[in-house]
Each structure stands twice: as structure tokens, then as C-alpha cells.
Amino acid sequence: MSSIPAGWEAVIGLEVHCQLLTKTKIFSGASTTYGAEPNTQADAVTLGLPGVLPVLNREAVTMAVKFGLSVDAKIAETCVFARKHYFYPDLPKGYQISQYELPIVEQGHLDIEVDGVAKRIGITRAHLEEDAGKSLHDAFPGFTGIDLNRAGTPLIEIVSEPDIRNSAEAVAYLKKLHQLVVALGVCDGNMQEGSFRCDANVSVRKPGAPFGTRTETKNINSFRYVQQAIDYEIERQIEVIEAGGKINQETRLFNPDTGETRAMRSKENANDYRYFPDPDLLPVVVTAADQERIRASMPELPAAKKARFESQYGLSAYDANLLTSESALADYYETVVKVSGAEAKTCANWVTGDLLAALNKSGKAIEDSPISATQLAGLVARIADKTISGKIAKDVFEAMLAGEGDADAIIKAKGLVQITDEGAIAAAIDAIIAGNPQQVADYRGGKDKLFGFFVGQAMKATQGKANPEALNRILKEKLAG
Amino acid sequence: MSLTPEQVQQVAHLARLELNAEMVPTYAQQISNILAMVDQLSAADTQGVSPMAHPLGLTQRLRPDVVTEPNRREAYQAHAPAVEDGLFLVPKVIE
Numbered sequence: 001m002s003s004i005p006a007g008w009e010a011v012i013g014l015e016v017h018c019q020l021l022t023k024t025k026i027f028s029g030a031s032t033t034y035g036a037e038p039n040t041q042a043d044a045v046t047l048g049l050p051g052v053l054p055v056l057n058r059e060a061v062t063m064a065v066k067f068g069l070s071v072d073a074k075i076a077e078t079c080v081f082a083r084k085h086y087f088y089p090d091l092p093k094g095y096q097i098s099q100y101e102l103p104i105v106e107q108g109h110l111d112i113e114v115d116g117v118a119k120r121i122g123i124t125r126a127h128l129e130e131d132a133g134k135s136l137h138d139a140f141p142g143f144t145g146i147d148l149n150r151a152g153t154p155l156i157e158i159v160s161e162p163d164i165r166n167s168a169e170a171v172a173y174l175k176k177l178h179q180l181v182v183a184l185g186v187c188d189g190n191m192q193e194g195s196f197r198c199d200a201n202v203s204v205r206k207p208g209a210p211f212g213t214r215t216e217t218k219n220i221n222s223f224r225y226v227q228q229a230i231d232y233e234i235e236r237q238i239e240v241i242e243a244g245g246k247i248n249q250e251t252r253l254f255n256p257d258t259g260e261t262r263a264m265r266s267k268e269n270a271n272d273y274r275y276f277p278d279p280d281l282l283p284v285v286v287t288a289a290d291q292e293r294i295r296a297s298m299p300e301l302p303a304a305k306k307a308r309f310e311s312q313y314g315l316s317a318y319d320a321n322l323l324t325s326e327s328a329l330a331d332y333y334e335t336v337v338k339v340s341g342a343e344a345k346t347c348a349n350w351v352t353g354d355l356l357a358a359l360n361k362s363g364k365a366i367e368d369s370p371i372s373a374t375q376l377a378g379l380v381a382r383i384a385d386k387t388i389s390g391k392i393a394k395d396v397f398e399a400m401l402a403g404e405g406d407a408d409a410i411i412k413a414k415g416l417v418q419i420t421d422e423g424a425i426a427a428a429i430d431a432i433i434a435g436n437p438q439q440v441a442d443y444r445g446g447k448d449k450l451f452g453f454f455v456g457q458a459m460k461a462t463q464g465k466a467n468p469e470a471l472n473r474i475l476k477e478k479l480a481g
Numbered sequence: 482m483s484l485t486p487e488q489v490q491q492v493a494h495l496a497r498l499e500l501n502a503e504m505v506p507t508y509a510q511q512i513s514n515i516l517a518m519v520d521q522l523s524a525a526d527t528q529g530v531s532p533m534a535h536p537l538g539l540t541q542r543l544r545p546d547v548v549t550e551p552n553r554r555e556a557y558q559a560h561a562p563a564v565e566d567g568l569f570l571v572p573k574v575i576e
Contacts, residue, residue: 022546023546023547023548024546024547024548024549024550028550029544029547029548029549029550030548030550031548031550037554037567038566038567038568039554039557039558039567039568039569040552040554040567041550041552042554042557043550043553044550044557045550047557049557055542055543055544056541056542056543056544057543057544057546058543058544058545058546059545059546060546061543078540080534080535085495087497088574089569089571089574102534135574136568137573137574139566139568140565140568140570142572142573143563143565143570143571143572143573144570144571144572144573144574145565145566145568145569145570146568146569146570146571147567147568148569272495274495277534277535279535281535281541282534282535282537282539282540282541282542283534283535283540283541284540284541284543285540285541
């Protein structure tokens, strides 16, 4: 991540388009399933055929309210849809139905953390609108192909205050927002499929000076690209100004192959969109009672869950943060704790350590884990009741990963039950002491480091199954002579 | 307020309307008259009156999130000038 040169400050605001997880479109009962054959989900309303009327999807309103409540925003009691006019073939009506003066959500905020420093990013507004279709420019010589399946998919556009000062903060904000909308169940968060996409408004200035002219880089669809695009734009703008040039207010596109942005078209003036209230739609009213009903239906949010994990399970902030980064992971962890009855910290170590490492290695999501939460709980329970040692547990874990069955079955089949019989451990140690007189003499002569040698020999003699505490204690006693 | 010929052309361009040069003075006059009427409306004292988004004093009814529209692509594409692989074809759009 490149740093901003001394004497300069960047001012960044983000607009995030977030596709809502409704079954149908915002203004019609056509399906929104991703990946269908082109135009098979484009009904008369989506196509903008004459005489059709939009009818608002209740679930889209509910989801927008959920988002607003989750960022402590004001939910407008009355909000209004407006037409935003522009001409492009993926927008059959010649206008997008959006919200302008009276959006559904205003004045919220999201708290982020970068390098341990907390910062509050303001959310100016979030409004409901319809997505456009898709254009395919390269498939047909002389023509552009239009697929309107996506047109009419409900979106919330979430607009931040220009509170962000560098790409690291921008990425932290986006990740937090992403985590939030996924946890709320209002968006699937799939950036590759365009369910969560970001426009970055970037300008630079001398600290304390008025805002510089900003550029808007459109449709950036990964966290890494957002970081790259912002870093590139900051550097480019500073270079232009230091060379005596001026920044044009323009729309730019990010090229992932080069990591650069390039000018797309000069931004039409805001009033060229000729916004006006859509006469086909009446004002939408969300009452206080509606809000409370919706609030009651919301899941526990990531920030609250993190705090609960710290207090209820005594986890470190780091572990709590990691385990609540995805709700599926948090659920997995809570199942392990509940089913195993083992210490919460031990469970956290297994989930954040061995399990996540194995999932990372195989590129699997927690939902597709080859070891279920109940299975992992079965393993952790055997460590807790001292059937096996933590060391042997690693081998059992590998076997479980390879699909050899539940922990108990593997422990039994491989004869891995821990030796807790102190008589048996003592007998093994006696044999080692008898067989290594020189090492015993050296140890007794002050070479403390040799203790490790004896532990190794004893473990070897018991195939690693000796209870480590008992082994250490008995070995110490016997070596002391 | 009266519109210049350039403003008339600009508004026509935004609406993708083609105007003959000889039509421009007529439209300039007509649109200026409309704006004069708007000025007259603007002169009314509206303090304490909240803006009205819709002439009906009603609120929007909401629809349940249930799929009701089947695939009717064939019918909808029957009157499209050009279609291929299920896509509508339009003259190449250059970015």
C-alpha cells in the first residue's frame, strides 16, 4: 500500500451498490436468479413496455430498512422514488427509478479500525433503486448484445461521507460494510458476480485547504482493486497538480491488468439527469411500528457478536474478531463449544488454527468444511477428557480431514488412547534411564537441556500416547534420582 | 425567463429529439411561456407547506416478494429488430 506524500491529503468518499437478496425484482414479479439464460427474466415491466406500471417489492423496502437500522441511521417515515434520465441500451425506459431528495436511509455511520486505530465513517444516505441490464460489446461485429435479466434487480446505493483519507481506510470500510450486509442477509456479497460493487470518489488537497476537484472511478469489484485504484488516483492527481495542471471532474475506469485508471467520459452535470418524482409511484411510508417489527427480525450484528464472544467466551479481541468475521464461522464455533463442552479458548484455538488453515489450504469455505462442527467438537471433547493428548489430536484431525470418520472411531481404530496409567509410564521411563547411563550422568551433572532428550525417548517408547503431564512429572522425579 | 436557441437545442439533445433550425424560435417561445407560468407558481407563499410528491393523498402499496412473471422471451423478442442467442442487438455502443 503506497503512502501519501507529506504535505498532501486525500479525501475519499465511497458509493457502494449492493444488490438486495430478494427473489423478485424491485418493481415486478420477475425472478432475480443469477446466471439464467439471457432475457428469460425480463418481463414487461423490466422491458419498459408501454402501459406497464411498477409495483414496489415489500421485501426490498424491508431490507433497506434493516441496513439503515444496522448503521444507526434515520429511517425516513416517507420516502419518494424519482426518475433519473439518461440514454443507454441497458436501460429500456430511458430512466432509472431511483431516489433523490427523499431517500429511505439517511445519516448513519460505520466504525472501522485500521492498525488498531478506531475511526467513524459517516454514511450520508442509502437509497433504493433498480439495477440496469448488461451489455456485451465484443460478441457481435457492429452490434452490442443486451441482456436485461439484471435490469430491475433491487439495489441499495450506500453513500459515505468524504471521511476516508487513504486506501487502507477505504478497504477497512468496505470490508466492514460487506460483512454487515451479508450478516444481515440483505446481500449475498458476491463481488465477482457484481452483487457488491464500489465507486470511489477521490480528490487531493493540502491539509486544511478546501476540497479539490474529485474524480469518480466506477464499478470496482474487489477489495484489492479498490486499494489499487485509490492509490493510483491519489498519485496521479498529485502529479498533475505538482506539474501545474488541473484535475478534471470526470468518470474513470479501473483497469485491473495495469492497476491504472483512465478517463471514461466527462460527468454529465447533475441537473442533466432531470430528476423528478416518479408519478407512477406513490410516497412510501415506513411507520415506527414497521421499523420495530423489522428490527425484531434482524440477526445479531457482527459488532454485537464480537463483543459477546469476548465476554461470554473470554476470547481475545483478535480471536473474537476472526470468529465473527462470517456468521457461518461464528455459528460453527458456537456449535463446537456447545457440543464439546470443552474450554471455549481450546475450541477457538482449533477453529482459528488447524481448521481455518486446512480450509485455506484447500480453498474451501466454512460451509463446505470436510469436518463438521459436531465432528470437531467430538475431537476437542476427547482432548478435554484426556483420552488423547493435544499432540495425538493433530494426527486424528488429519485423519478426519482425510475422511476417515469421527474422532472416536479413528482413536479406536488406530489405538491412540492416551496412556494415563502412571505405572506403565514409570516402567517405560525406568527402561530409558537404564539404557542411557551416560545421558543420565550428564543430566545429573547439570546438563538440564538433556531433559528434552528423555521426553523424546519416552514419547517414542509409548508411541506418543503417554499423558504429557504425567510423563514430565514422573521423568523429573526419576531423573532427580 | 426566456430560453436561448442554444438552451433549446441542449434540452432537445438531452431528450434525444432532433429539431430543425426553423423550429427553434417557436420552441424557445413556447418553453419560455411555460417557464413564465412556473415563475408565477414560484411566487406563491409556500412557507409551512410541505412539498407534494404525488397529487393523490395516498401511500404506495407493496407487493409480496413472490415470482409471478414466467419467461416470455419469445413473445417479447418477436417484435425486436435484431435478436441473437437470446440477446437484443443494438447498434454498437462505444465507450
